[in-house]
Amino acid sequence: MEKLGMRYQGKAKKLYETDDPDILWVEYTDQATAGNGAKKANIEGKARLNNRITTVIFSLLARRGIPSHFVRSISDTEQLNRRLDMFPLEIVMRNRAAGSFAQRYGVAEGTALKQPVLEFFYKSDPLDDPFINRDDILALGLATEQDLDIIAAKTREINGALTSIFRAINVELVDFKIEMGKTGSGIILLGDEITPDTCRLWAIGNNHDGQVTHLDKDIFRRDLGSIIPAYQTILDGLTELEERESQSNS
Amino acid sequence: MEKLGMRYQGKAKKLYETDDPDILWVEYTDQATAGNGAKKANIEGKARLNNRITTVIFSLLARRGIPSHFVRSISDTEQLNRRLDMFPLEIVMRNRAAGSFAQRYGVAEGTALKQPVLEFFYKSDPLDDPFINRDDILALGLATEQDLDIIAAKTREINGALTSIFRAINVELVDFKIEMGKTGSGIILLGDEITPDTCRLWAIGNNHDGQVTHLDKDIFRRDLGSIIPAYQTILDGLTELEERESQSNS
Ligand SMILES: Nc1ncnc2c1ncn2[C@@H]1O[C@H](COP(=O)(O)OP(=O)(O)O)[C@@H](O)[C@H]1O
Ligand SMILES: Nc1ncnc2c1ncn2[C@@H]1O[C@H](COP(=O)(O)OP(=O)(O)O)[C@@H](O)[C@H]1O
Ligand SMILES: [Mg+2]
Ligand SMILES: [Mg+2]
Structure with a gap:
């Protein structure tokens, strides 16, 4: 999979084209906004936490029969998504x-x-x-x-x-x-x-x-x-839950 | 029907109790408001026009099989309504x-x-x-x-x-x-x-x-x-329509 040009820069993520027209390369950023962008900050570590949290959640949902656009992880802050x-x-x-x-x-x-x-x-x-x-x-x-x-x-x-x-x-x-x-x-x-x-x-x-x-x-x-500590708590809890679930299923 | 104490003063009407607990005596006022009361004015003649317009409309609707709370006219600015x-x-x-x-x-x-x-x-x-x-x-x-x-x-x-x-x-x-x-x-x-x-x-x-x-x-x-002229145009048109309809039905 090749990362091509940026297609959209949102408030929390950047979307890039790939060589597959059905797949987007999504990069989570450290930017936090509130009030539709009225309040803004850069919070180191947020990109990684959110990228990993949403990945675990999409996987927990898939296990429960609920599909999503998630395709696969690329890095701590990047993932591939099906283009919708x-x-x-x-x-x-x-x-x-x-x-x-x-x-x-x-x-x-x-x-x-x-x-x-x-x-x-x-x-x-x-x-x-x-x-x-x-x-x-x-x-x-x-x-x-x-x-x-x-x-x-x-x-x-x-x-x-x-x-x-x-x-x-x-x-x-x-x-x-x-x-x-x-x-x-x-x-x-x-x-x-x-x-x-x-x-x-x-x-x-x-x-x-x-x-x-x-x-x-x-x-x-x-x-x-x-x-950061709160998001980390959520990630830790979900990661543990996912591990428990994949053990009990294997 | 006897008009008793005032029950509610709204932005456009005053509601009074009557000796019949199922009937309200409604007095239209000349007050006009906009923006939920942010803008206010007294407009002479508005009470009469609105009281008469709504009366004609309720009667035109009733003729079409759509009932309302309207009971009867009291004066140019007052009507009796079924309490809801x-x-x-x-x-x-x-x-x-x-x-x-x-x-x-x-x-x-x-x-x-x-x-x-x-x-x-x-x-x-x-x-x-x-x-x-x-x-x-x-x-x-x-x-x-x-x-x-x-x-x-x-x-x-x-x-x-x-x-x-x-x-x-x-x-x-x-x-x-x-x-x-x-x-x-x-x-x-x-x-x-x-x-x-x-x-x-x-x-x-x-x-x-x-x-x-x-x-x-x-x-x-x-x-x-x-x-006032616009409301009068509406009242005149509706009154004429109602007359035409009651003639064709009699
Ligand atoms: N699978 C997808 N395909 C295409 N666009 C998507 C997909 N998932 C999310 N998006 C869009 O990508 C953007 C995500 O970036 P984000 O930083 O959250 O933007 P925003 O500031 O618009 O919320 C949003 O506009 C979202 O609607
Ligand atoms: N048949 C009814 N029975 C009881 N209350 C009514 C009836 N018809 C209208 N109302 C209420 O009476 C009030 C009408 O007065 P109005 O001046 O328009 O008030 P408002 O400022 O609340 O819009 C409104 O609160 C309306 O909900
Ligand atoms: Mg968003
Ligand atoms: Mg009202």
């Missing part, structure tokens, strides 16, 4: 009120929800990723009704799997953001990344005075210290 | 991109939509009426899935009827906001008002240089002059 025609949507699922949900509806962070909720945001930096509903997605032609049904079903399935994966390492999956796209043959596949940048992860049973122990990008967003 | 247990939702239906939709998604006002869209906003002055999706409504317990199915079906039906009513008086219904509530026996009914305060109404075939002729509250929101 991405939906311009951030697909958000929430198990508990937090972040923009808590703010938008005036409910306390941590409030239990009667059921998990699916939300879509229109991925557009100039528009600041606005909240969008199903009807609006259809009216703007961003996806079809059938696409949305498949996306919703897959996201609920991913939520179930991720929730139990994180619970196995003593972490609560409060919410997460994923992206999906279509392969050349029209299959909808999980793409992008699943990392503490894109999930809200709270330590279970490790909270002092009812205080949440954040193990995700909220540490950066809210200036709660360095993200 | 309101959903805290603004129910918005759009036939064309305009207003907050155009802004949120960066599309030009007037852009055609692939299909009419339904949107919900959580009616909350302190939260500034945030956009909300179906899942979030369910998770917050603001309505049930069955409620939302009924609300959606009724709103699409109302959109069809209103679109043809306005087209009959040479006006395009671009979008509108309605509210619904439940009767004591659990029936979901159209409540509140349908007026140029709550609809976007564009004159058909009467536009100079591709400029839209607004016949609604955008005249106030955007400082385009007095709303």
Whole structure:
């Protein structure tokens, strides 16, 4: 596999073409952003942690029958991904009120929800990723009704799997953001990344005075210290889980 | 029917109790607001126009098989309404991109939509009426899935009827906001008002240089002059339509 020209530089990754038109060479960077890029920093070690965390998660999901764009690891900060025609949507699922949900509806962070909720945001930096509903997605032609049904079903399935994966390492999956796209043959596949940048992860049973122990990008967003030890904790837990699982299967 | 104590003073109407616990005495006021009350004015004649317009519209809808909370007229600015247990939702239906939709998604006002869209906003002055999706409504317990199915079906039906009513008086219904509530026996009914305060109404075939002729509250929101002549045009057109319809039916 040969790495060719850069195709896209995002806020957290760089995408390169390869000699296979169906494969992208993805390089994770140390850049951290919040508030759609309003806050920015370089955090040494983040590229490696996120590249490795998302790799383990994609492998744990695959083991559970949930495929993704992941093809193989290249280095500590690089991986090959199947190229997808991405939906311009951030697909958000929430198990508990937090972040923009808590703010938008005036409910306390941590409030239990009667059921998990699916939300879509229109991925557009100039528009600041606005909240969008199903009807609006259809009216703007961003996806079809059938696409949305498949996306919703897959996201609920991913939520179930991720929730139990994180619970196995003593972490609560409060919410997460994923992206999906279509392969050349029209299959909808999980793409992008699943990392503490894109999930809200709270330590279970490790909270002092009812205080949440954040193990995700909220540490950066809210200036709660360095993200590195938290991300490392997540990587260590997931790596151990993967080892346990591959031993019990061999 | 006796008018008793005031129960609620809103941005456009005052609600009074009556000696019948199922009936509210609603007084339309001359107050106009925009941006959730950020902009405010007293506009003489608005109370009368809106009270009469919504009365004619409720009657035109009833004739088409769509019931509402309207009971009867009291005066030029007052009417009796069946008391409902309101959903805290603004129910918005759009036939064309305009207003907050155009802004949120960066599309030009007037852009055609692939299909009419339904949107919900959580009616909350302190939260500034945030956009909300179906899942979030369910998770917050603001309505049930069955409620939302009924609300959606009724709103699409109302959109069809209103679109043809306005087209009959040479006006395009671009979008509108309605509210619904439940009767004591659990029936979901159209409540509140349908007026140029709550609809976007564009004159058909009467536009100079591709400029839209607004016949609604955008005249106030955007400082385009007095709303009174435009609201009067709507009232005159609807009154004539109603007369034509009652003649042809008698
Ligand atoms: N398999 C894939 N094929 C094509 N594009 C992808 C794939 N997975 C993710 N992407 C896109 O690559 C970019 C990832 O880079 P990132 O730094 O996260 O960008 P952004 O700042 O847009 O979030 C995103 O635009 C994402 O939609
Ligand atoms: N049939 C009804 N029964 C009870 N409340 C109603 C009914 N119709 C409308 N309402 C409520 O009455 C109020 C109408 O007054 P308005 O001045 O429009 O208030 P607001 O500033 O809240 O929009 C709204 O809160 C609306 O939800
Ligand atoms: Mg990204
Ligand atoms: Mg109102």
